[in-house]
Amino acid sequence: MRRRGALGPGSEPFAPIADFGFLSDCETTALIAPSGNVEWLCVPRIDSPSVFGSILDRDAGYFRIGPAGVEVPAAQRYIPGTMVLETTWWTQGGWLVVTDALLMGPWHHENERSESHRRAPTDYDAQHVLLRTVKCVNGSVQVRMDCMPVFDYGRTPAQWAYTGDGYQSAVAAGAGQRIDVHSDMNIGFEGSLATSRTLLKEGESRFVALSWSSHGAPTTMPEAAEQLRWTVHHWQHWLDRGEFPDHPWRSYLQRSALTLKGLTFSPTGAVAAAATTSLPETDGGDRNWDYRYTWIRDSTMTLWAFYTLGYDWEANDFFHFITDMAEQSDGHLQIMYGVDGRSELPESTLDHLSGYNNAKPVRIGNGAYTQAQHDVWGAIIGSVYLFVKKRDRLDDRLWKIVVTQVEEALVHWKRPDCGMWEVRGEPQHFTSSKIFCWLAADRGARLARLRGADEADRAVLWQKAADEMKDDILANALDERGVFTAHYGTKALDASVLLIPLLGFLPPDDPRVRDTVLAIAEELTEDDLVLRYRAAETDDGFSSEEGTFTICSFWLVSALVTIGEVERAKTLCHKLLSYASQLHLYAEEIDAHTGRHLGNFPQAFTHLALINAVMQVIGIERGQRLFPFS
Structure with missing residues (x-):
């Protein structure tokens, strides 16, 4: 199922469980491997069938963005006080940072939940978008994106099609599910794999947004940056509501x-x-x-x-x-x-x-x-x-x-x-x-x-x-x-x-x-x-x-x-x-x-x-x- 030249898990060993990063929008969750692969994502809910499931089988779907070629990240951390994950690579050409988030946005009245379910003052809505941004912080780095959904717990490969006038918007469908992908990189198809490759120079950024509902996914880098800022703000504001003792732990x-x-x-x-x-x-x-x-x-x-x-x-x-x-x-x-x-x-x-x-x-x-x-x-x-x-x-x-x-x-x-x-x-x-x-x-x-x-x-x-x-x-x-x-x-x-x-x-x-x-x-x-x-x-x-x-x-x-x-x-x-x-x-x-x-x-x-x-x-x-x- 994995296409030649793709940088997915393939026959690579499974990463230790503790090495995964955890993302959430309080409706679904994702796990990011140290390699930069999204190896677990179920949509639209945490208990829905997986779209990316390579944590359970190397051919059950993955989504990677990072340096072209096999590179080991130098570091992985959360932006302080958030559920937004940063993975940093050093390559021979320069430094690259990938930022991952399940987007949260301001609450809209039409999304009101049941009357008995009150909202906290800092509640934001899940935007039903996995946003991945990549930035070259110095030098120049060849970047590759590979997205291979396999729907219904790895049983149904994706069928891809373009949804816009160019090559930067696409949809993958299968088993009654669909996901939309928007990017400022050109996307090509190799069977069930959507892929892109681009050279980033110092200070340049790109994004890929994967969505599974009618919410507005970002379609430009400024929109992506703004929605990422809202998500960081949400988590930091939520954490500020807590009462944590001043202690080393x-x-x-x-x-x-x-x-x-x-x-x-x-x-x-x-x-x-x-x-x-x-x-x-x-x-x-x-x-x-x-x-x-x-x-x-x-x-x-x-x-x-x-x-x-x-x-x-x-x-x-x-x-x-x-x-x-x-x-x-x-x-x-x-x-x-x-x-x-x-x-x-x-x-x-x-x-x-x-x-x-x-x-x-x-x-x-x-x-x-x-x-x-x-x-x-x-x-x-x-x-x-x-x-x-x-x-x-x-x-x-x-x-x-x-x-x-x-x-x-x-x-x-x-x-x-x-x-x-x-x-x-x-x-x-x-x-x-x-x-x-x-x-x-x-x-x-x-x-x-x-x-x-x-x-x-x-x-x-x-x-x-x-x-x-x-x-x-x-x-x-x-x-x-x-x-x-x-x-x-x-x-x-x-x-x-x-x-x-x-x-x-x-x-x-x-x-x-x-x-x-x-x-x-x-x-x-x-x-x-x-x-x-x-x-x-x-x-x-x-x-x-x-x-x-x-x-x-x-x-x-x-x-x-x-x-x-x-x-x-x-x-x-x-x-x-x-x-x-x-x-x-x-x-x-x-x-x-x-x-x-x-x-x-x-x-x-x-x-x-x-x-x-x-x-x-x-x-x-x-x-x-x-x-x-x-």
Whole structure:
């Protein structure tokens, strides 16, 4: 499929996951390889079929602009405070800078979203344009552009045609999709490849704009420069709204906040778990999942992160999304939903794709949406509790949701489930699931007391249920050492119990909490990084290994702070921050032996846990103890 002379991925090795740059317009996302190739872009939404998918198969589409010939970039960075990426090349003839952005523009009234979805003062609209500009900063450089879309996850090559009087506007179509390309360079076609070549001298610039809607893509360099300026302004203005402590780790908090915003689907407020599907959790393995959906389990941590950093609008948008889902579910809340709120996410495999570094299968959809996971009720009630504490108001609509979800937790808490790690083995009585059911009852009781005398009886009933759950957990989830285990009837450890002191299930000075945190730190780690569990001890339905889960390592930082092991927490936090990519991004996992990032990228849950851990460490340094979810 790749045409002779094209500079696409071809047989080149896959770039390390952590080396990709991440772009977003809060409707879709793109990943840019260090080579300058766009290797992942789905349009029009984050969960749509890919147009460029060479991160999953070298023949599944790419879009490159850079020096003609094979050149290694000298540097890659974000324009400070933005999601606009700059890649710099040194060639024998001169220096070249490529700037990439998914364009954002001023909001127009005709694009008003639903009445319940309020807009932040700095909200801009996605322009549905990927803009790539290239500038020669000194000397002269031969520049080449190659654009080879392959629609529908690499199944349908593009059919190109010119759309203007000259050779600078073209359209590619296939599989019911189309993209338009505008440039100030002449474009030629070689089958399914659109290509251009030009010599740039010092101070000269060119642009290529790829669009997928009726929004006005730039057609001249001045228009491109103006729209790029608007996009830079949007991100910097958005970041300025945040409240970040003056601390050496501030840049990690800011990039994590930008990443969470970038993973937010603006039309609904939903936060996707990651931008990608099927990036493997182990080299060549089969633990390859589609994470372009939103998990109810993540809601409490997402709200806390946004509220803590001063992004109340984003927190409230996500809160309204999850409460809409809860209201529509009529008590049958799923663990995840599409970012547009759809409930069915059927899983299938794309057997024509080779997978990242030959890791198969490539999956789209996620069959775990049908699983029974009992943490959802605690997550939703914990979110309501945070929201009510922030606003000091519990209206009748929210109260009805609280009643429905707490009652569901009371009905189901004694049953086994698949746990927060979505194991595909036999259901178990997972400790973390029981604790989240306790959270639903306990926070439900607190909310009932806020309703006053009318709900006094319900408050007593729910508190009694919460106490019964706690007694059951303490009777069945501790080993002979007084350490919390993964589930009833096992001695195996599980990192999810690190949430016990953060959720307020037991006070941090309880010896069982301390012993559990230290046992995980000593027995469930590789080179200080935390595993979810040891695969040999847990029936998760797979025989392959996996890397350390970075969210769990950041949970350990937070848990160490709560039990008073502050210096140990600081040391681990320093180490974890050193594993960040050069752009301060994280995938889901880290190989403790090589430092390689594994799994989907960038991962919202990891960045949420980073914010929590870093704020805990900074807080304790300043004499403030934070118990975010209690």
